[in-house]
Amino acid sequence: MKSKANESQGMLLFRLSATQIFAIGTLKVREIVPFCPLTALPGSHQTVVGTANMRGITTPVIDMAKAIGYQPIDKSEYKNCFIIITDCQRRVVGFLVRGIEKISECDWHNITPPPETLGTRAFLTGVMNVENKLVQLLDVELVMSKIFPVPEDKLHPILADVDREKLKPMHILLVDDSSLARRQLSEALDSINIPYVVSTNGIDALEKLKISARDGRPFDIVVSDIEMPGIDGYELAFEIRSNEPLSEAYLILHTSLSSEISVDRAHQVGAHEALTKFDANELVNAMLRGANLKLEGENVRLEGAVE
Numbered sequence: 001m002k003s004k005a006n007e008s009q010g011m012l013l014f015r016l017s018a019t020q021i022f023a024i025g026t027l028k029v030r031e032i033v034p035f036c037p038l039t040a041l042p043g044s045h046q047t048v049v050g051t052a053n054m055r056g057i058t059t060p061v062i063d064m065a066k067a068i069g070y071q072p073i074d075k076s077e078y079k080n081c082f083i084i085i086t087d088c089q090r091r092v093v094g095f096l097v098r099g100i101e102k103i104s105e106c107d108w109h110n111i112t113p114p115p116e117t118l119g120t121r122a123f124l125t126g127v128m129n130v131e132n133k134l135v136q137l138l139d140v141e142l143v144m145s146k147i148f149p150v151p152e153d154k155l156h157p158i159l160a161d162v163d164r165e166k167l168k169p170m171h172i173l174l175v176d177d178s179s180l181a182r183r184q185l186s187e188a189l190d191s192i193n194i195p196y197v198v199s200t201n202g203i204d205a206l207e208k209l210k211i212s213a214r215d216g217r218p219f220d221i222v223v224s225d226i227e228m229p230g231i232d233g234y235e236l237a238f239e240i241r242s243n244e245p246l247s248e249a250y251l252i253l254h255t256s257l258s259s260e261i262s263v264d265r266a267h268q269v270g271a272h273e274a275l276t277k278f279d280a281n282e283l284v285n286a287m288l289r290g291a292n293l294k295l296e297g298e299n300v301r302l303e304g305a306v307e
Contacts, residue, residue: 011128013101013135014084016065021101021135023128025227027257028140030054030085030092030119032100035078045147049073052094054085061094067143068123073098089144089256089277096250104130111137111229113201123292125177126229137229140254141277142180155184156191157284164192166291167284170218172196175205175224176254181277185223185254188280202231206239213245220248221290223283226255226266241270250290254283 011023012032031054038050039059047067048060063081067070073081073096083094111126114136126137159167174185174196182198187194197219199205205224212219222240226233233253240246253270266274273286 010103010105011135011137012103013082013130014082014097015099015101016068016070016097018098021133022128023104023135023137024084024086024140026103027227028086028088030087033083035083035086035096047147049096050123052083054092054094057092059085059092059094061096062143062147064095064097064143067147068138086140087257088140089148091144091148093144095149101138109230113229139178139180141178144256145180150184154189154279154281157188157280159192159284159288163288164194166295167192167194167288170194170220170287170291170294171212172221172287173199173205173219173223173249175199175202175228175233177201177225177228181225181254181256184278184280185283188283191244192278192284202228202233202236205236206231209240209246209249210243218248218296220244221250221252221287223252223254223287226253226257233271234265237266237269237271250287250293252283252286252290261286 010026012026012029013021013023016022032224033054036052038052038240041048041051041060044060047062048059049063052059052061077098079143081096081098082100083096085092085094111128114124114127119264123139123142124136125139127243128135128137172189172194174182176182176185177200186198197208198230199208202224205222209219209222224233224236233255237251237253240249253266253271254277255274256277263274272290275282275286
């Protein structure tokens with residue numbers, strides 16, 4: 001099966017240093033523009049070099065190199081730089097980069113976790129080989145969180161006791177390749193004492209789903225990222241829907257992508273909902289809808305058995 005994400009998504013390759021190439025998925029990219037004059041933004045984060053007016057939207061522009069610990073881009077370099085305009089996590093932001101390489105077709109199955117030899121850089125979700133060059137896939141969510149922290153009221157959900165008791169029995173699987181996203185998901189559920197299982201990628205998640213179903217306790221609710229190496233969220237949803245023992249799971253695709261296209265595709269592959277990261281209340285309410293649907297189904301079966 002060809003992934004719905006892979007059908008349209010490539011990788012935008014760009015440079016933050018003279019030698020190292022980085023990438024982000026093209027679904028996050030609105031446009032790429034040559035450097036343009038910026039307006040200073042007093043009191044902004046140290047990595048924000050100014051703002052630009054992009055099609056009527058005041059857009060903060062971030063020195064991406066500085067944001068992930070590389071040599072900051074000097075003003076003398078600006079004339080040769082580009083700004084990548086992204087739509088991610090409900091926010092339009094520009095990333096200033098030293099150069100654009102190209103847009104490359106990408107098979108997400110060929111992206112692998114960062115090797116240990118790269119050290120402990122936390123801003124990567126994977127690596128891939130493009131024309132015999134090592135390309136590092138940036139964890140844009142983590143970069144964004146350092147500059148625009150998620151408000152506290154978005155991180156910890158509020159849940160009534162009666163609803164907590166509905167969620168507690170649910171067997172819940174959380175799937176995300178971003179360390180930040182996994183931490184946010186875990187903290188949200190820990191704060192309301194809801195148990196869960198975590199998976200770092202689609203391949204591992206599918207294996208956990210199959211083992212759990214085989215052991216007689218299939219997952220009731222699956223919350224998955226869309227952009228992941230190996231098996232992306234669209235493909236994971238398709239696999240779950242196509243596999244009878246797994247197909248009853250309530251599927252929530254949880255993504256940093258802000259596009260309506262993502263929502264349409266999520267429904268095409270069988271997901272019940274698609275949410276934009278990160279709002280813990282929205283997420284928990286979606287999970288509660290899944291729990292209610294499960295409980296209604298169980299009640300119907302019990303009534304049928306009694307009759």
